[in-house]
């Protein structure tokens with residue numbers, strides 16, 4: 001799957017982040033709970049080396065509850081402080097604070113030994129585009145819009161928000177890009193809805209989605225479309241198209257099922273979450 005982002009932006013954003021990261025104690029990484037590995041960029045581990053680390057599974061409201069729990073355990077086993085969130089909801093600052101204290105306990109202890117008390121932890125938020133960084137920062141800062149980009153004449157000090165008495169945040173998030181070269185990653189990112197549909201191979205994705213949902217979320221297909229798929233039936237795909245079209249009263253196109261409209265319908269319901277809570281990254285893949 002070939003998805004073209006902008007390599008120029010990527011390099012620039014990475015350079016800016018490298019500089020910003022020097023000024024913080026803690027890196028708060030947002031990942032999409034529906035595809036927590038695909039929505040990371042592994043470069044973050046070297047960029048954030050030596051810093052406190054928190055991973056927030058954002059958009060947890062759109063992901064499977066069971067999968068959320070498994071992914072939390074997975075990231076905890078990798079040594080991260082982890083929490084699932086819905087960045088649009090009222091910030092769970094108290095819970096977040098406990099994670100921050102834990103992630104930065106060495107720094108806090110070091111400060112204490114040097115006689116520095118109550119120096120706030122300074123953090124930056126990072127993640128791939130559309131993962132919810134601005135929403136999260138705005139909620140924490142209790143305001144409506146984020147100042148984006150580095151404005152000339154605005155110093156770093158002016159871009160730092162005091163969120164709590166012991167917690168400061170850069171108001172500009174660090175942006176990293178997923179690894180689109182990897183086919184599985186590109187596919188899972190495509191299912192999160194932030195890539196323009198016209199550059200996606202929607203027919204192939206549709207087959208994948210139906211197969212995946214049949215395997216892992218059959219109840220959801222039944223509930224949403226009254227659909228039960230038998231993958232051993234060689235006609236299953238055509239039958240699924242016809243079934244969804246009939247169920248949703250999609251008009252025939254020259255006497256035949258309008259396949260494109262069925263695909264559009266299913267993808268729009270995946271993207272807005274009305275299809276139900278789905279985690280696209282098969283969490284069994286991280287068991288070994």
Ligand code: G4P
Pocket residue numbers: 058059060061062085086087088127128129130131132133134135136
């Ligand atoms: P970014 O800064 O990382 O690029 O992401 P941003 O905050 O702009 O969020 C991207 C979209 O994701 C926004 O929707 C936002 O509302 C939505 N979003 C963020 N966090 C969550 C979450 O936890 N759950 C759900 N369900 N959605 C979330 P949008 O449609 O692009 O804009 P808007 O009109 O909703 O603001």
